Amino acid sequence: MKNPLDPRHTKRQHLVEELYKGDFHSQKIDPTARLILDKKEELDKEITKAAPEFPIEKINKVDLAILRLAMYELTIDKKEPPRVVVDEAVELAKEYGGASSSAFINGALGHIIQK
Numbered sequence: 001m002k003n004p005l006d007p008r009h010t011k012r013q014h015l016v017e018e019l020y021k022g023d024f025h026s027q028k029i030d031p032t033a034r035l036i037l038d039k040k041e042e043l044d045k046e047i048t049k050a051a052p053e054f055p056i057e058k059i060n061k062v063d064l065a066i067l068r069l070a071m072y073e074l075t076i077d078k079k080e081p082p083r084v085v086v087d088e089a090v091e092l093a094k095e096y097g098g099a100s101s102s103a104f105i106n107g108a109l110g111h112i113i114q115k
Contacts, residue, residue: 018030019069044068051107067109070088074113089106
């Protein structure tokens with residue numbers, strides 16, 4: 001993240017918040033977040049492959065929202081270069097996640113990119 005006011009970063013922040021909410025409520029959410037949640041099973045399979053030692057139900061919900069967004073961008077959307085997606089995901093983890101979130105997300109996404 002070069003600039004915290006970058007509209008692409010701001011949009012990703014909004015999507016992480018929407019994905020997080022989507023895990024708890026069935027209320028109306030952002031259309032892009034809905035697309036991501038509609039692909040949740042497919043994305044979760046990829047996350048499981050990337051971090052097999054962490055079952056989906058044990059991953060922090062914020063980290064899971066960030067991973068789902070990043071996996072969607074890496075495997076389905078494919079508009080941004082992989083390094084940009086990983087960098088943004090790590091920055092989001094630093095903003096929203098716990099102390100070890102950024103390292104976990106970086107490792108999981110790094111595993112996917114290496115494939």
